[in-house]
Amino acid sequence: MTCILIMGPPGSGKGTQAGDIAARHGVAAISTGDIFRAHVDADTPLGHTAREYMEAGEYVPDSVTIDMLRDRVDRPDCEHGFVLDGFPRTIAQVGALDELLAATGHELRAVIALDVERSELVDRLVRRAATEGRADDTEDVIRRRLELYADETDPLLAEYESRDALVRLDGSGTPAEVAERVAEALAVRA
Ligand code: AMP
Numbered sequence: 597m598t599c600i601l602i603m604g605p606p607g608s609g610k611g612t613q614a615g616d617i618a619a620r621h622g623v624a625a626i627s628t629g630d631i632f633r634a635h636v637d638a639d640t641p642l643g644h645t646a647r648e649y650m651e652a653g654e655y656v657p658d659s660v661t662i663d664m665l666r667d668r669v670d671r672p673d674c675e676h677g678f679v680l681d682g683f684p685r686t687i688a689q690v691g692a693l694d695e696l697l698a699a700t701g702h703e704l705r706a707v708i709a710l711d712v713e714r715s716e717l718v719d720r721l722v723r724r725a726a727t728e729g730r731a732d733d734t735e736d737v738i739r740r741r742l743e744l745y746a747d748e749t750d751p752l753l754a755e756y757e758s759r760d761a762l763v764r765l766d767g768s769g770t771p772a773e774v775a776e777r778v779a780e781a782l783a784v785r786a
Contacts, residue, residue, distance in 0.1 A: 598623075598677040598702060598703050598704075598705040599677060599678055599679075599680065599693075599697055599702045599703065599704050599705065600617060600621075600677075600678075600679045600680070600705050600706050600707075600708065600782070601679075601680050601683075601684075601704070601706070601707040601708065601756075602614045602617070602679060602680065602681045602708050602710065603707060603708065603709045603710070603749070603752070603753065604709055604710030604711070604712065604767055605712065605717055605742055605745045605746075605749075605750075606717065606721060606738070606741045606742060606745060607712065607716075607717035607718070607720040607721040607724070607738075608710040608711070608712045608717065608767045609710055609712070609720075609767050609771060609774055610627075610681045610682060610710065611627055611629075611630070611681050611682075612771045612774075612775075613681075613708070613710065613771070613774060613775060613778050614626075614627065614679045614680070614681035616771075616775045616778070616779075617679045617778060617779075617782065618678075618679045620779065621677065621679075622676065623674075623676055623677040623678050623679060624671075624673040624674050624677075624678040624679070625678070625679045625681065626665070626668055626669070626674075626678050626679065626680050626681065626683070627681040627682050628661060628664065628665060628680075628681075628682045628683045629650075629681075629682045631664060631668065632646040632650060632656060632664075633650075633730075636650070642660070642664065645660055646660070650731070650732050651731050651732060651737070652737065652740065653732055653736075653737040653738070653739075653740035653741040653744065654740070654744065655685055655686065655744065655748070658686055658688040658689060658692070661683070661685075661689065662688070662689060662692040665680075665683055665692075665693075665696070666692075666696060669696060669700060674700075677702065677705075678702075680693075684749075684752060685745075685748060685749045685752075686748055686749070686752075687752065687755075690752055690755060704759075704761055705761075705782075705785060706761060706763055706781070706782060706785045707753070707756040707761045707762050707763065708763050708765060708778055708781065708782075709753050709762060709763070709764045709765065710765055710767030710774065711764055711765065711766055711767055711768075712767040712768055713768065714742070716768060717742065718738060718742075721733050721738045722735075722738070725738075763781045763785070765777045765778060765781060
């Protein structure tokens, strides 16, 4: 019945940590980026819409993204709660999530923001480009994604801070080290 958000710039380890929390708490992990990539791979109409934005490092329009998330949260595996990785990214998405949580009876338990220095982010993204071959992990697109995060998404943290929901954590180090910090922070907020 709770929702946990993992926020942070591209390369900060959101997906890894969302998966870890979901496994520990027995809830669903939802990555809007993964859902979009699955649609691109399956060549669906949604994939066609999303692809050009993703390859340019731009955000997929709010209306498309919000409808997709609503459908995903409707699925039975979200009944006991879910961890969101990569949503919300805009102020409109913050409002849509508030409405969705109110309508489904979920409570926002915590917003975990992972802080990682820019040079480490770029290193991680370049390494990921080599191993995963993501179309949006090229140098120009990485720069645009980091810029868009700073302009559009980082300011949203202030909103969650004003609600006393924000937990800022050091996202540097190994995934296991970060997972330990996240687990400790969530234990305090249980
Ligand atoms: P991610 O895997 O979270 O880095 O997302 C990859 C790409 O998917 C982003 O660069 C956007 O193009 C798109 N995307 C994922 N989540 C969102 C969102 N909440 N709003 C808009 N676009 C998104």
